[in-house]
Amino acid sequence: MKLLDSGSIAATAIIRYPLRSSMLLLAIAIGVSAVLILTSLGEGARTYVTKEFNSLGTNLLIITPGKIEIGGNASAASIGQAVRPLTLQDAMAIERSPYIESILPFIGGSAAVNFDGRERNVNIVGTNHNMAVIFDYEMAKGGFLPAIALDKVSQVAVLGGTVASELFQNENPLGKWLRIGDRRVRVIGVVEQTGQSGSVDVDETAFLPIAFAAQVFNTESVQKMMANPRDADVMEAARKDIVRTVMARHQGHDDITVLDQGAILNTFNSIFLVLTSTLGAIASISLIVAGTLIMNVMLVAVSQRTAEIGLIKALGGQRRQIITLFMMEAAILSFIGAVLGVLLGETAIYLMRELYPAVEFHAPLWATMAAVALAVLCGLLFGIMPARRAAALDPIEALASH
Amino acid sequence: MIELVDICREFTVGEERVQALKNVNLKIEQGEYASIMGPSGSGKSTLLNVLGLLDTPDSGKYFLNGSNVAQLSDDELAARRQQVIGFVFQSFHLISRMTALENVELPMTLSGLSASKRRKRAEQMLERTGLADRMGHRPDQLSGGQRQRVAIARSIVMEPRLLLADEPTGNLDSKSGSDVLALLEELNQEGITLVMVTHDPAIGDRSRLSLRMHDGELTAERKR
Ligand SMILES: Nc1ncnc2c1ncn2[C@@H]1O[C@H](COP(=O)(O)OP(=O)(O)OP(=O)(O)O)[C@@H](O)[C@H]1O
Numbered sequence: 001m002k003l004l005d006s007g008s009i010a011a012t013a014i015i016r017y018p019l020r021s022s023m024l025l026l027a028i029a030i031g032v033s034a035v036l037i038l039t040s041l042g043e044g045a046r047t048y049v050t051k052e053f054n055s056l057g058t059n060l061l062i063i064t065p066g067k068i069e070i071g072g073n074a075s076a077a078s079i080g081q082a083v084r085p086l087t088l089q090d091a092m093a094i095e096r097s098p099y100i101e102s103i104l105p106f107i108g109g110s111a112a113v114n115f116d117g118r119e120r121n122v123n124i125v126g127t128n129h130n131m132a133v134i135f136d137y138e139m140a141k142g143g144f145l146p147a148i149a150l151d152k153v154s155q156v157a158v159l160g161g162t163v164a165s166e167l168f169q170n171e172n173p174l175g176k177w178l179r180i181g182d183r184r185v186r187v188i189g190v191v192e193q194t195g196q197s198g199s200v201d202v203d204e205t206a207f208l209p210i211a212f213a214a215q216v217f218n219t220e221s222v223q224k225m226m227a228n229p230r231d232a233d234v235m236e237a238a239r240k241d242i243v244r245t246v247m248a249r250h251q252g253h254d255d256i257t258v259l260d261q262g263a264i265l266n267t268f269n270s271i272f273l274v275l276t277s278t279l280g281a282i283a284s285i286s287l288i289v290a291g292t293l294i295m296n297v298m299l300v301a302v303s304q305r306t307a308e309i310g311l312i313k314a315l316g317g318q319r320r321q322i323i324t325l326f327m328m329e330a331a332i333l334s335f336i337g338a339v340l341g342v343l344l345g346e347t348a349i350y351l352m353r354e355l356y357p358a359v360e361f362h363a364p365l366w367a368t369m370a371a372v373a374l375a376v377l378c379g380l381l382f383g384i385m386p387a388r389r390a391a392a393l394d395p396i397e398a399l400a401s402h
Numbered sequence: 403m404i405e406l407v408d409i410c411r412e413f414t415v416g417e418e419r420v421q422a423l424k425n426v427n428l429k430i431e432q433g434e435y436a437s438i439m440g441p442s443g444s445g446k447s448t449l450l451n452v453l454g455l456l457d458t459p460d461s462g463k464y465f466l467n468g469s470n471v472a473q474l475s476d477d478e479l480a481a482r483r484q485q486v487i488g489f490v491f492q493s494f495h496l497i498s499r500m501t502a503l504e505n506v507e508l509p510m511t512l513s514g515l516s517a518s519k520r521r522k523r524a525e526q527m528l529e530r531t532g533l534a535d536r537m538g539h540r541p542d543q544l545s546g547g548q549r550q551r552v553a554i555a556r557s558i559v560m561e562p563r564l565l566l567a568d569e570p571t572g573n574l575d576s577k578s579g580s581d582v583l584a585l586l587e588e589l590n591q592e593g594i595t596l597v598m599v600t601h602d603p604a605i606g607d608r609s610r611l612s613l614r615m616h617d618g619e620l621t622a623e624r625k626r
């Protein structure tokens with residue numbers, strides 16, 4: 001018997017018993033869609049988190065003062081020891097490293113800003129020109145901070161949109177002089193309305209050159225730095241060189257933390273992958289439940305069609321052919337059920353995206369393919385027993401069952 | 403074509419043992435027209451099942467076309483049935499979800515014949531049995547006589563040399579019964595060996611070889 005022929009005989013049987021068939025299809029479809037929906041939850045969470053990270057680019061080292069021990073005990077010496085600050089001079093030393101393309105230092109705080117009698121308390125970020133590049137700011141007017149040496153004090157400011165409009169209302173702020181504390185500052189640019197970007201609420205912030213900001217806050221210490229290696233290959237070399245450079249400047253103390261943005265992201269990714277796989281595996285249990293249903297339904301099919309099996313045997317049908325016929329039926333049903341399940345699951349995921357647009361729910365391709373494959377596999381595995389039972393029937397008894 | 407030597411077949415139902423066939427000896431020539439008659443429970447169907455390789459005897463020898471088939475495996479028996487034997491049942495045994503044409507095609511489908519050859523040959527057989535205008539009908543759209551003629555078309559589509567019929571007219575009114583009988587006799591005249599179980603003495607009289615069974619034994623054999 002040709003495979004196509006057994007397929008079409010099986011198909012006529014599927015159509016002939018619509019209630020039985022649709023029950024099976026439903027069970028398998030629910031199982032498959034459960035896999036899709038649950039994995040889409042895990043995958044949605046993963047993309048949500050990684051998107052937050054990725055907005056900075058993954059090729060980034062983050063340097064903070066103080067040693068954070070990851071996965072180990074804090075050494076006795078580091079406990080209770082005051083954190084030695086990172087200075088502008090440290091930042092400049094790091095900037096000179098052959099592995100580093102550019103760095104972005106960061107001092108944050110707030111101060112009263114005054115223009116023409118209007119005063120407002122705004123967030124101050126002391127940084128350099130790289131901030132606009134790394135965080136991708138669009139300028140509404142003028143330019144961002146000038147590319148100058150980190151220790152050069154330049155009394156200029158770039159304003160966030162809200163700060164600019166509240167202080168200047170309809171006036172053009174470019175070239176105007178503000179007062180921050182007792183210092184005079186010239187406005188050289190306004191950033192387009194941006195909202196929150198990383199940890200900075202751009203619209204509510206005034207950006208100053210870092211050396212100037214250090215004077216405003218009367219401090220030496222840089223709170224945080226980001227460093228861009230020349231390329232991804234020298235990530236680790238760059239990290240080591242930063243630690244070495246700062247140690248040399250800190251009397252041999254290894255007292256900074258350098259985090260690799262990409263490494264953190266990879267860790268997150270693998271955690272979420274495990275989570276998603278676990279959810280998928282849990283959902284797969286429903287497929288196995290569907291499998292036991294396949295077995296029962298196929299057993300019913302065998303008893304409903306006992307006379308037909310007897311006839312096929314009388315007509316010279318071999319054991320193997322009868323097994324093929326019933327396995328084919330189970331395979332077709334489970335495949336169609338799986339396809340329906342994919343449609344059902346994708347519809348549900350679409351609705352979830354409509355309801356929560358912030359999270360990009362989507363079932364990963366591997367989960368979809370695994371669910372379909374598992375459904376068909378279940379159909380075949382659980383179809384074996386009923387098919388063998390059919391093939392083992394005694395032809396005379398089978399023919400007599402009317 | 404057929405030779406049975408000391409065939410025995412015993413059934414056990416609970417404690418009770420029933421000897422359905424007791425040392426049956428029988429020879430049937432190629433092209434023979436044989437009828438088997440006898441009271442209910444005398445073993446007629448059991449004998450036909452043994453002849454049709456659906457049942458294996460407990461002892462004895464069965465030569466079909468010269469070779470002993472009494473101890474072949476299930477799949478070997480199935481292959482012989484496919485090549486040599488056609489069956490006509492009292493209750494037709496058509497598959498209700500298939501059309502007349504598809505029912506007739508079924509033995510060829512099982513044998514792996516291509517769809518176009520199957521179709522052509524099934525159409526020929528249905529024309530031969532007088533159902534040219536009923537090919538697309540399903541069994542429930544056909545009368546009893548028509549159903550049996552579909553079943554006969556199916557039984558001869560593989561060109562078997564032996565046709566076994568167990569009370570083929572038992573479920574039919576006398577008119578369609580005699581039509582079916584005429585068809586079977588026609589096929590026999592064309593050369594097929596026909597062995598038929600019947601309760602109708604008139605049919606027994608018409609057959610060339612008339613066998614009688616009683617309590618599992620062949621009691622009388624009349625040859626014309
Ligand atoms: N599968 C079986 N299991 C147990 N006993 C059986 C079986 N098949 C047949 N028998 C017994 O064997 C004997 C012969 O049965 P068989 O069906 O051959 O009779 P028959 O001549 O065809 O009768 P009928 O005219 O009623 O069809 C009967 O006593 C029957 O009960």
Ligand SMILES: [Mg+2]
Pocket residue numbers: 446447448
């Ligand atoms: Mg009988």
